[in-house]
Amino acid sequence: MREIFRSTALLLATLMLTTVGHAKDYNAGLANIDMTDPETQKPVRALVWYPTHATGPAVQRGPFRLDVVENAPAASGPHPLILLSHGNAGSPLGHRDTGQALAEAGFIVAAPLHAGDNFQDQSLLGTDLLLKSRPRSISALIDKIIHDRRFQADGQRIGFIGFSAGGFTGLALLGARPSLGQMGLHCKLHTDDAFCQYVKEDFGAPDPIDGLADPRIRAAVIMAPNTSLFNDADLQKIDKPMLLMAAEKDQILTAPYHAIRVSQLSPGVREFWIMENAQHFSFLAPFPEAMRAELGELAEDRPGFDRQASHQEINQKTTAFLEEFLY
Template structure:
């Protein structure tokens, strides 16, 4: 997705969806970013999407796939001259939040999963691991130093990040959590990331928001097919929040991906 008007090379934002999603999961956010002047690209993660869950817990594949996407956009995509390769940001939700933090330089300690899931077997991630198998603890992580700013909403496996593990994430980070998140509940996910980052993130804790409120409101068809992600959070206006959320993402990436001399 490209901006409505393009003159000089433009910042790029890549988007990583959550478990079981696809490239359309954050379409409204992608459109808002494009309308604000960014080039935007969202991928569907192989083996972790709504059609195929065969590699849903093979989390090391995700940052590698994001790296491949950026490579493609900068070297092979027909519109590559529109992109300013020195101004690349990444946004991810849930498993996508984990993805962008790892791609930006994070090294999670997956050995922490065992104790976490013994203590919290009913949590969503532990149920997924029980069904699909635990990821290997001796992973080689693919990082992409071209990523200059990161926005992560409700990041999965946040408890796996230590101060040492996030010491390589020196980029500006905007970190979001929903205070009514029952899928990845407090204090095991966003809070460990917040506390371990080497520089304080722009932290947004949203009163009343549930996990899936970081996704846009569902169409009638999607609500029929995926009621778990579409059911309204009682007392919370997802549509109104999405407008605020997108405005804050745009503002964050504008601040952190500013061209030399102050241009967009």
């Protein structure tokens, strides 16, 4: 289960920004916020994109060039708050274009570097602790942001975006109960799910974890989620509005067993978009041509797939959906 991410995790540290063009109402501010993960007690740093009227030069963070204004004053609020959850062994900067686009449309976007499951540290992969840590760290980050006067967040208008394991995180926050045992059962029944080649352990009985839902989240955008952790009954209970996205040629989470399954079971799905000819990592922001060989499958696309154009569509759909349910 861990191997597919270990081989590419360090490469995420070398991602570079490719700006996606879009109309904007604001400039994007960028700030850090620090918190403690409530399950592991590890320090967590989150990136926060937010609307500002300030202008300034692009920001360089290591190898990243970001078209944002760092630590600028926020535009007068209150602003809707979106929580963004990256995939296994990932980074918030894998969705940097979406954070910027939403900030320019008037949203605050807060994205943690998940404890024990990021490009620097995968120590919690395959553990019950991670299943608790991911959603509970999102809830703790909500508390942190809405009480931080810098950002002027509206605690009554909260949404969520999650990719891959971030999609599992969102489904748990919406009320589904995860279980490693359920994942093991799924893979015994569906050996043709590509994901299951990485599941080597017998996790025992599918005992679901309760108490992860956060009722403050009103709407969610779920991208290529891992749903092997959930039973059908729990997915059928999710009725909060969802924009669900899938990669047609997903080579990691075979769509019929994951995203398509959610579309068939969950009454909350308001829109289901299958991104044609896309693979799993097509949901990561586009990379410069010079980086693609080094980044491997994170940057590889199928012949004829235009990641740049597809991300413009991802960001447009995401913004329109969240505006519909949070404005």
